[in-house]
Amino acid sequence: MMARRGVMGVLAGGLALVLGGCGSLFPARYRFRLTVEVETPQGLRSGSSVYEVKAWNEPGMDPSGKVRKWRARGEAVAVDLPGGKTLFALLKTGAHFEDMVGLSMSTLYPAFRAEGYDVVGVARELARADVGEKAEVAPADYPMLVVFGDIAVPRTIELVDPTKLAAAFGSSVRLRAITASVTNDAVTKGIEGRLPWLGSHRGTLIPNPPRLLKDTTPIRLISPSDFSTELYAS
Numbered sequence: 001m002m003a004r005r006g007v008m009g010v011l012a013g014g015l016a017l018v019l020g021g022c023g024s025l026f027p028a029r030y031r032f033r034l035t036v037e038v039e040t041p042q043g044l045r046s047g048s049s050v051y052e053v054k055a056w057n058e059p060g061m062d063p064s065g066k067v068r069k070w071r072a073r074g075e076a077v078a079v080d081l082p083g084g085k086t087l088f089a090l091l092k093t094g095a096h097f098e099d100m101v102g103l104s105m106s107t108l109y110p111a112f113r114a115e116g117y118d119v120v121g122v123a124r125e126l127a128r129a130d131v132g133e134k135a136e137v138a139p140a141d142y143p144m145l146v147v148f149g150d151i152a153v154p155r156t157i158e159l160v161d162p163t164k165l166a167a168a169f170g171s172s173v174r175l176r177a178i179t180a181s182v183t184n185d186a187v188t189k190g191i192e193g194r195l196p197w198l199g200s201h202r203g204t205l206i207p208n209p210p211r212l213l214k215d216t217t218p219i220r221l222i223s224p225s226d227f228s229t230e231l232y233a234s
Helices: 002-021 099-108 119-127
Strands: 028-040 043-059 066-073 077-080 086-093 134-136 143-148 157-160 174-183
Touching: 028 077, 028 086, 028 099, 028 119, 043 099, 043 119, 066 099, 066 119, 086 099, 099 119, 099 134, 099 143, 099 174
Parallel strands: none
Antiparallel strands: 028 043, 028 174, 043 066, 043 077, 077 086, 086 143, 134 174, 143 157
16 A cells, blocks of 8 residues: 555655646637727717637747747727717737737836836736736737728728827827726627628738838738637637
């Protein structure tokens, strides 16, 4: 019996070492709410969406022996404004890092860039953060803002300058703030109710983009996946 216990003890200890050594392979997850607030002559208008970020390491050939992986789930924020128009804040951002992942980490963990873009380490920190923890998104990390001339016609999409909302929505309309906050709420779904064509549209919303990337503009590269990660999810 003691021999069996000894063997079991060794096995348990070995398993603990294996799991400990591979702990970084298990994903870290957190959720955050992105809220867009717009001031209008009729009062404050706002919209929000909840996203889930997942980050993990996989075995790799680099010196550290691991490769960082990440992804975000969720859909664009929609803000209904006076005059029947809707402002959309896309999953795509103007920053050089990975859209909603970079936006949330840079906002909720300000040392993200300074500490070397450690997506897995920061995801673990934010997974332990207090629900309700909130910060304002820096303009450099803003999501791309768009509006449709005719919401039923994808190709009528237009970029909106966050500093010049009045040009798209009328005088005295301005962006008040974009914030991110830690939450446990469910990932937002249902944007197809606003854009019924979204799930069936293929390719960019503006057809026939230039063949060379240098000849195009951001608006010509927007596709349905910039509105939702859930369109084709199984």
